[in-house]
Amino acid sequence: MWAGDDSEPTGSSQRQDRAQTSSAPRSTAAATRPAPTPTPSRTLVYALSKTPRTIPAVREHTPARGPGWRPAAGLRVVVSDARLADEGRLLAGELGLTYAGQKKDVRAGDVRLALNSAKGEESYTLTVRDGRVDISGPTDAGVFYGTRTLKQEVHGGGTAAEGVVRDAPAKPVRGFMLDIARKNFTAGWIEDRVRELGDLKYNELHLHFSDDQAFRIESDSHPEIVSARHLSKAQVKRIVALAAQRHITVVPEIDSPGHLGAVIAAHPELQLRSASGLAARGAVDISKPESAKIVDDLLNEYAGLFPGADWHLGGDEYRALMVKSPATTYPQLATAAREAYGAGGTIADLATGWLNDRAATVRRHGKVPRAWNDGFYENVSVHPDKDIRVGYWTGKEIGARQPVAYLNAGRKVVNYNDKFLYYVLGQPNQFSYPTGERIYEQWTPRVVRGTTPVAKSYDGQILGGSFAVWCDFPNAQTQSQVAVGIRMPLRATAQKLWDPGQPELSWTDFKALANRLD
Numbered sequence: 001m002w003a004g005d006d007s008e009p010t011g012s013s014q015r016q017d018r019a020q021t022s023s024a025p026r027s028t029a030a031a032t033r034p035a036p037t038p039t040p041s042r043t044l045v046y047a048l049s050k051t052p053r054t055i056p057a058v059r060e061h062t063p064a065r066g067p068g069w070r071p072a073a074g075l076r077v078v079v080s081d082a083r084l085a086d087e088g089r090l091l092a093g094e095l096g097l098t099y100a101g102q103k104k105d106v107r108a109g110d111v112r113l114a115l116n117s118a119k120g121e122e123s124y125t126l127t128v129r130d131g132r133v134d135i136s137g138p139t140d141a142g143v144f145y146g147t148r149t150l151k152q153e154v155h156g157g158g159t160a161a162e163g164v165v166r167d168a169p170a171k172p173v174r175g176f177m178l179d180i181a182r183k184n185f186t187a188g189w190i191e192d193r194v195r196e197l198g199d200l201k202y203n204e205l206h207l208h209f210s211d212d213q214a215f216r217i218e219s220d221s222h223p224e225i226v227s228a229r230h231l232s233k234a235q236v237k238r239i240v241a242l243a244a245q246r247h248i249t250v251v252p253e254i255d256s257p258g259h260l261g262a263v264i265a266a267h268p269e270l271q272l273r274s275a276s277g278l279a280a281r282g283a284v285d286i287s288k289p290e291s292a293k294i295v296d297d298l299l300n301e302y303a304g305l306f307p308g309a310d311w312h313l314g315g316d317e318y319r320a321l322m323v324k325s326p327a328t329t330y331p332q333l334a335t336a337a338r339e340a341y342g343a344g345g346t347i348a349d350l351a352t353g354w355l356n357d358r359a360a361t362v363r364r365h366g367k368v369p370r371a372w373n374d375g376f377y378e379n380v381s382v383h384p385d386k387d388i389r390v391g392y393w394t395g396k397e398i399g400a401r402q403p404v405a406y407l408n409a410g411r412k413v414v415n416y417n418d419k420f421l422y423y424v425l426g427q428p429n430q431f432s433y434p435t436g437e438r439i440y441e442q443w444t445p446r447v448v449r450g451t452t453p454v455a456k457s458y459d460g461q462i463l464g465g466s467f468a469v470w471c472d473f474p475n476a477q478t479q480s481q482v483a484v485g486i487r488m489p490l491r492a493t494a495q496k497l498w499d500p501g502q503p504e505l506s507w508t509d510f511k512a513l514a515n516r517l518d
Contacts, residue, residue, distance in 0.1 A: 049161040056498035066162035080114035123168035173464030175204035181211035183471035198246030212261025255314025280319040287336035303365035311367040315375020348377040403448040415465035426473025436488030
């Protein structure tokens with residue numbers, strides 16, 4: 001390929017007119033004959049390509065020599081399988097290309113998306129060669145992640161590097177949790193975060209939509225509990241559909257038996273009260289069958305609204321177990337525990353039975369249950385069902401246990417480490433806003449509590465992690481300020497969930513890359 005006057009090809013092929021050194025006289029016609037036009041057979045030798053700079057960084061790149069690829073009007077996105085139509089249409093729209101659907105012919109400049117039989121559900125291969133781009137993976141999710149890499153490479157007029165990217169995430173759970181119960185976030189703001197998360201290769205959006213302050217999603221079974229400012233089911237369906245297009249599962253959370261203040265406001269008869277009549281804030285009385293019924297009504301109602309496989313049951317901070325003498329303070333719970341589990345039954349057993357019953361409810365809808373680590377109790381005769389995954393967030397609870405207590409029991413864990421991954425509005429209780437730099441330089445998925453990693457032997461049980469926004473003081477920041485505040489922490493968390501190893505870029509360079517890609 002001849003590159004023009006600005007590039008000089010190298011190698012054995014040299015211009016013949018430069019090789020002519022004879023001083024023999026020539027005819028006038030020969031002297032005035034135009035110089036020969038360069039032929040296109042001469043090949044420009046390119047430098048080896050450099051590894052693409054993306055967030056998260058690609059894990060393997062084989063360089064090659066060549067011009068790379070840039071998007072241009074008229075170029076096509078072609079798919080090998082109708083199941084990749086969503087990925088193809090999205091990429092074509094983002095890059096200003098033509099979505100051509102399933103085509104067998106090959107044209108210069110094509111971006112071709114295909115399914116393959118490779119291992120690794122979310123893996124992909126991206127090949128830039130001969131003026132084309134091929135992205136393939138064993139699932140549409142993997143192909144989608146390949147399109148995110150390509151999108152970042154060509155952002156701002158960049159060129160996709162010649163060569164082959166082989167990439168896959170280290171962790172299957174790469175999440176973002178949003179507390180929409182304490183603070184009302186608009187549907188548009190949530191949709192913007194979904195787009196941001198998709199480009200960063202996150203695959204989970206955890207919505208905490210019920211708490212003491214509000215219940216934020218429209219309900220047909222119990223409309224009386226829904227707060228004035230809430231998401232309609234139609235809005236939720238749009239969010240779920242947008243997330244699914246970007247291979248993000250929306251994980252709902254109705255926290256119980258604590259954090260149900262919004263439900264109790266409409267049903268005060270369900271509130272847990274002490275022997276002296278003192279109300280336990282946000283806690284329902286789990287000795288009453290009506291408490292279980294209303295929560296199960298809600299779990300059953302929303303199961304169809306959230307089609308993903310995962311469901312968060314909460315389970316944390318049940319106030320009956322946060323007092324010095326639970327049985328004396330709440331004798332009705334102690335009595336119910338003995339009736340259910342014999343003379344040795346405790347309130348912790350009763351709370352564990354509650355968790356198992358709620359897990360059974362969502363399991364009937366094909367869901368995999370998850371609960372906060374302080375919803376799992378020591379010294380109980382009733383044990384949490386083995387399939388309930390642990391969302392480990394703290395070591396501050398009464399009777400706090402180290403992560404290894406759950407890991408040694410064979411539990412799978414999702415890391416919500418409150419030292420690194422908790423963005424709590426107003427910064428109460430010694431929380432401070434996490435920084436991307438600290439996550440990038442000090443945190444890995446194995447750092448489940450505090451700053452010390454668990455042993456490498458547990459790595460397979462740690463499914464991944466989730467950056468969490470909690471809104472204890474909802475007016476401390478506007479939703480726009482929240483978006484700005486979490487921007488770099490989200491990018492740092494994405495990097496460490498995709499590849500927990502030491503990043504190649506310094507924090508300064510990583511931040512500069514993020515600024516360039518936005």
